[in-house]
Amino acid sequence: MWGFSCAAIHATGIPDSGERRGVVPLRVCVRLVGLDDVWTVWGWLTMAELARFVFMTCQVGAEPVLKAEMARDWPGLRFAYSRPGFVTFKHSTGAEFSDEFHTHSVFARSTGVSLGKVTQGTPEERARAVWQMLADRPIADLHVFPRDKFEPGFRDYEPGLTDESRAVETLLRSAAEAPRALADRVPPPPPDPKTGPLVADVVLVEPDEWWIGCHRARRPVSAWPGGLLPLELPPTAVSRVYLKMQESLLWSGFKMLPGQTVVELGSAPGGASQALLEKGLLVVGIDPAEMDPMVLADNGFRHVRKRSKDVPRREFQRADWLTCDINLPPNYTLDTVEAIVKAPGVRLKGVIMNLKLVDWKLAESIPEYLKRVQSWGFKQVRARQLHHNRQEICVVAK
């Protein structure tokens, strides 16, 4: 609903002349848009740079559900341009967006204002054109990333940065004027939610079609180029789910402390368990399937080789955290988790669960799923399609 309120502000409140600058008192804006979006309004009040379009990147195949999500939560947005994994929107009234624009979208992996594309000339000429397009914006960092080419997992395809995107980033950094002290490309620390840096985005939609934009990096995921987790799969990981769990932990922001107990529903073969064990957590893995011997050999891990409904409740009464990654449709997963969360004596600090969208149509039910999780007594419930999610979303609740 915040998105709706904010869209209304954009639709009605963007000043078209200097006289109207700052006419809406900030406290009114706070009431209308909620605390998080004050920064969008702040950009507008201070007459920061504006843009007519916003861009979003997503998993290939998720474009229709992303458009449907925007139509529901930001009714003022109209979809403008779409390629697999890359979508732009404009406002139906022609209102413009400040650089502070952001959404709490489930399916947008990265978001920002869109300033246009560069397609002409040599790569060096394109690089100069990029910086000209960014003009006087106080850019503090640079993200260069490709749109996804295929659905994740299709012929072993995994979304991520490429040699090409890294080469373009190097070129762009060397073409930046000296005063732009861009942050080094190392995994950045979590940004300050209010004053995160303004980041230039260069999305390689095609090798010679670069879409330029920018966003304020307020949260860990928006400080990663394209919202792509900046971690490699270690050679000892038993499955790619290791990265999915790492990403869930970083995105959730949960403070899971060494020595606390996590119960994992659907733990086999054990990639996620490895990520949890690395943090010094004690892991109880519940799964009727076999665990990898490497995981079984870890002293912090205990396997309960059963389906969750056959597990004695006392296993859950000792748990601090619950994760769930079972290959069942969302309502079954929610039934399974609800039975545990509501069981007498169970006091969880938080839950991380993956909901498998076995049919994209299930995306329409996400608001109901989140309401259901909230009804279990959690104050904060969020959902996101992670970089390492397949046709599924991650829901965290605490």
Ligand SMILES: C[S@@+](CC[C@H](N)C(=O)[O-])C[C@H]1O[C@@H](n2cnc3c(N)ncnc32)[C@H](O)[C@@H]1O
């Ligand atoms: C996607 S895999 C889990 C991957 C695992 N998290 C990892 O890191 O390797 C799904 C698992 O859910 C398990 N599963 C399905 N239904 C279950 C249930 N009711 N209780 C426990 N595990 C279940 C399956 O046996 C399967 O191993």
